[in-house]
Amino acid sequence: MQIEIAAKRLAELGHATRLEIFRYLVKGGKTGVPVGEIQSALGVPGSTLSHHITRLVNVGLVVQRREGRTLYCVPQYTELDALVAFLQDECCINETTDST
Amino acid sequence: MQIEIAAKRLAELGHATRLEIFRYLVKGGKTGVPVGEIQSALGVPGSTLSHHITRLVNVGLVVQRREGRTLYCVPQYTELDALVAFLQDECCINETTDST
DNA sequence: AAGTTATTTCTAGTATTATCGAAATAAGAA
DNA sequence: TTCTTATTTCGATAATACTAGAAATAACTT
Numbered sequence: 001m002q003i004e005i006a007a008k009r010l011a012e013l014g015h016a017t018r019l020e021i022f023r024y025l026v027k028g029g030k031t032g033v034p035v036g037e038i039q040s041a042l043g044v045p046g047s048t049l050s051h052h053i054t055r056l057v058n059v060g061l062v063v064q065r066r067e068g069r070t071l072y073c074v075p076q077y078t079e080l081d082a083l084v085a086f087l088q089d090e091c092c093i094n095e096t097t098d099s100t
Numbered sequence: 101m102q103i104e105i106a107a108k109r110l111a112e113l114g115h116a117t118r119l120e121i122f123r124y125l126v127k128g129g130k131t132g133v134p135v136g137e138i139q140s141a142l143g144v145p146g147s148t149l150s151h152h153i154t155r156l157v158n159v160g161l162v163v164q165r166r167e168g169r170t171l172y173c174v175p176q177y178t179e180l181d182a183l184v185a186f187l188q189d190e191c192c193i194n195e196t197t198d199s200t
Numbered sequence: 201a202a203g204t205t206a207t208t209t210c211t212a213g214t215a216t217t218a219t220c221g222a223a224a225t226a227a228g229a230a
Numbered sequence: 231t232t233c234t235t236a237t238t239t240c241g242a243t244a245a246t247a248c249t250a251g252a253a254a255t256a257a258c259t260t
Contacts, residue, residue, distance in 0.1 A: 003123070004116055011114025015248090016107040019191075023103070026191050035207060045250050050208055052248095069206045069257050080191055087184050091119075091126050092177065115218090135237060145220055150238055152218090169227050169236045 001086045009059045009083050017044060018052045022061060025075040032065060032072030101186045109159045109183050117144060118152045122161060125175040132165060132172030 013019050020042055025033055039049050053073060056062040060079050065072045113119050120142055125133055139149050153173060156162040160179050165172045 003119055007114055007116040007119045009114075010110050010119065013187075013191075014107055014109075014111025014114040016104055017248095019103055019107045019110070023190050036205090039207095046207065047209080047250055047252090048248075051250095054208090055247095066256090069204095071207065075191075077192065080187065084184055084187050084192070087113075087180065087187075090123050091113075091175075091180055092184070117218095136235090139237095146237065147220055147222090147239080148218075151220095154238090155217095166226090169234095171237065 001082050003090075005059075006083060006086045006090075009061060009079070012055050012059045012061060015052070017042070017048075018056060021049075021052060021073075022056060022075060022080075025062065025073055026077070026080075028075075030074065030077075032074035034070045034072055036070070038073065101182050103190075105159075106183060106186045109161060109179070112155050112159045112161060115152070117142070117148075118156060121149075121152060121173075122156060122175060122180075125162065125173055126177070126180075128175075130174065130177075132174035134170045134172055136170070138173065 013022060021038055024038060024041060028037075035046075035049065035053065038044075038053075039046060042049070044052070053062060053064075056073075057064060061076055063074045063076060065074060113122060121138055124138060124141060128137075135146075135149065135153065138144075138153075139146060142149070144152070153162060153164075156173075157164060161176055163174045163176060165174060
């Protein structure tokens, strides 16, 4: 992953409300969680919530799927895994290159 | 780790220049890297660099140690590990609770 | 069509962040 | 003590982000 993309995704997760949203989605599983459920669970005003979700969508960490009136938010596990992998590969001690 | 702290650290890493700084420090090893070396390696103006380093220090991801005129920046591996662990534990699919 | 529910877009005020030159500080060297 | 090196703090400007009420849109129900 390029550093620019990693930085963008980290920045979006670097906001308490958005991090809570993402965590809530992850707990909700692969089918996704309706926006309204996030709203009542976290107690965030609709317009504010929509703004934060849009940001998560913009960096590819969340995808939305509509079913009738309900919009489901689906966390993109693969993207988060890649981000975690980036941190581990690029920003943690690489023991294999280290001489004991 | 509390979500507030995690969010703060993610936010600080969520800036391309700061992420590059941190990555450079990690590559530099446990003894740390002088500010001046980061400056010439990344080509960032001194005042701007100082600002970014201060932010990393403020969230505990970097510690500074002075040796004469030279200030060494030391990446805090433990803190990054904790952050990565937070993401994996709280924001990734927990396979163990999943019925296979 | 009119009403209801679910969610977004608009708008605007406030706050935080990024940037970097210039001046200031810290510390060793002459 | 003066000079040089290393780095920070100050100050000012521009840009971006946060928040949330109100209005708009999307889609189902009656």
